[in-house]
Amino acid sequence: MLSYFINGISLGSVYAIIALGYTMVYGIAKMLNFAHGDVIMIGGYMAFCSSAYLGWPVIPSVLFAIVVCTMLGIVIERLAYKPLRDASSLAVLITAIGVSYFLQNAALLIWSSNPKAFPNMVNLPGIVIGDIQISSVAIVTIIACIVIMIALTAFTTRTKLGKAMRAVSEDKGAAQLMGINVNATISMTFAIGSGLAAIAGVLLCSAYPTLMPTTGAMPGIKAFTAAVFGGIGSIPGAMLGGILLGIIEIFAKAYISTQLSDAIVFAVLIIVLIVKPTGLLGKKQAEKV
DSSP states (O other): OHHHHHHHHHHHHHHHHHHHHHHHHHHHHOOOOTTHHHHHHHHHHHHHIIIIITOOOHHHHHHHHHHHHHHHHHHHIIIIIGGGTTSOHHHHHHHHHHHHHHHHHHHHHHHOSSOEEOOOSOOOOOEEETTEEEOHHHHHHHHHHHHHHHHHHHHHHHSHHHHHHHHHHHOHHHHHHTTOOHHHHHHHHHHHHHHHHHHHHHHHHHHSOEEOTTTTHHHHHHHHHHHHHHOTTOHHHHHHHHHHHHHHHHHHHHHTOTTTHHHHHHHHHHHHHHHOTTOSSOOOOOOOO
C-alpha cells in the first residue's frame, strides 16, 4: 500500500507541475490553454532528440527542451491568443483546440506515429525501505514539484514581475494605468508555463518511457482537472489537486479497475465541484455588475 501511495504522489507531482502552467495562464490571462498538454509532448521530443540523436548529456537535453518550449509558448501566445485578447471565451477555446491539433499533427509529420523509447533521464540509484523500492524517477519528480511550487510562490510574491502578474490578474485595465506592460506580462506567463511543461514532459516520459504525438493529450486533460480540483488560479491548489489526483488514480488502478480509473478520477472531480464549486483552495470572486 505504501508503494502505491508513493507512486501516486510521484504521478500526482507530474500532474501538479503541468497544472501550475494551466493555473498561471488562467489566473493571469483568464484563458484556458488546452494546447498546454501538447507542449508537454514537444518538450519530450526535444529532450529525446537532443539525447538520442545528438548524444547530449541529461542536463543540456533538459535545458534545451525548456528553452524550446518556452519560446514555443511565447510564439503560441503572440500568434494565436494575443489577437483574441478581447474576444469571447468560446473563440479562445476553439483556437486553443486548433493549436492543440496543429502541434499533434506537426509532431506526427516530423516524428511519425511510431512510439519512441524514451531514454532514462534520471539515471540515479533508488531507495529501498524494507520490501519497498522507490525509484529515482519518483524521488526526483516529487522533489522537482516541491521546488517548483516554492520557487513560483516566491516569484509571484517577491519579484517585480511576479507582482505585475498578480496586478494583471486582478485588473488588466488598472494595471495598464499603473504602467505595467500587460502584453509582455501575459507573454511571460505563457513562457513560464511552457517551460514547466517541458520539465513535466521529461519527468512523465522518464516514468512511462514511451513517446508519441498524443503523449501529452490525456496528462494535459488530467492536469487541467487537477487545477480545477485544487482551485484554478491558486498555485498551492494546483499542487494539492495534482497530488490528490495522482493518488486517487493509482489506488483506483490497484484496487478497483485499470479500465475505470480515469472515470473514477473525473467522478471525484464532479463530487468535489458539487460540494465546493471553486475547488479545494479556490476563492469566490465577486462579479461587478
